[in-house]
Amino acid sequence: MIIILKPATAAAMQAKLIAEFGTSHEIFTHANRIAIQGLTPAQLPTDVRAASTDVLTDVPAAVQSSRLFHPEDTIIRTPHSVIGGNHFVMMAGPCSVESAGHVERMAEVAKQGGATVVRGGAFKPRTSPYSFQGLGEEGLRDLRAAADQNDLDMITEVMDDEHVAMVAQYTDIFQIGARNMQNFSLLKAVGRTQIPVALKRGMSATIDDVLNAAEYIAAGGNHQIMLLERGIRTFDNKYTRNTFDLGAVPVLQELTHYPVIVDPSHAVGTWELVTPMAMAGVAAGASGMIVEIHDDPTHALSDGPQALKPKTYLKMAKQAFQLHDLVQSWA
Secondary structure (H helix, E strand, O other): OEEEEOHHHHHHHHHHHHHHHOOOOOEEEEOOEEEEOOOOHHHOOHHHHHOEEEEEOOOOOOOOOEOOOOOOOOOEEOOOOEEOOOOOEEEEEOOEOOOHHHHHHHHHHHHHOOOOEEEOEOOOOOOOOOOOOOOOHHHHHHHHHHHHHOOOEEEEEOOOHHHHHHHHOOOOEEEEOHHHOOOHHHHHHHHOOOOOEEEEOOOOOOHHHHHHHHHHHHHOOOOOEEEEEOOEOOOOOOOOOOEOOOOHHHHHHHHEOOOEEEOHHHHHOOHHHHHHHHHHHHHOOOOEEEEEEOOOHHHOOOOHHHOEOHHHHHHHHHHHHHHHHHHHHHO
């Protein structure tokens, strides 16, 4: 149940409800709203009902992630980026950090295209155990150096809760990969930090699954969450790596206050299709995108076929920002 209180007495009524029900129910407060798990309207004190403008009983399990509880957009601020609301953030870089020199060159290209965040994997979850697994902490150092040299933020994947403390020393944004979306111990671990988290939708995850995964992070006290749509697995992957669920963008924006970022690279898996799907994501209203770039995709250590060459990336990025401005002008 979510109670919308009259602003003038909201603080007093919240304190009263916490004192009365806080030991027996989960309670969350936001501005003039209070959510109480397991309570019914009939149990509300008379003065609280009189001090409220509405009582919502059809409340999702992911309460803190819900726009019913938190109506305004969450805006995430990092040293070089503003993520959410009407802002548009570009994140770009290689799939994997391959060397200090290479990631430095790709960070320069990313920035030329308007990116404020450089991406790169230091720990890579691969389908085959014999594929390149990443450079580990050396890769984190290289990506951090490339980001700092170009005045960019850094996003990188953290694969398990044991790595959270180490990755936290380097990154500005944790990325939770699709395979780890329901790794609840990892979600709890990043939830105990105050570092922004980019949560990727699992390849077979429903919208509710994503929101409940985000709730694990929020329950730990970290509300700097963004959701990444990267395509889902359906019955046909002959022509694209996954099915890019563009409808998830406006649906998530209606259900939650967290920024929604699109990942066309992983969605389609083929560089020729990345630009049209990137444009589709912008047109759908995404708050940003994350794309993979590489100057020699044929020899990339991971996911070369979906990486954009610098010239293609720069053209795509320019179009993306122009389209975002056009979409905003219609609002």
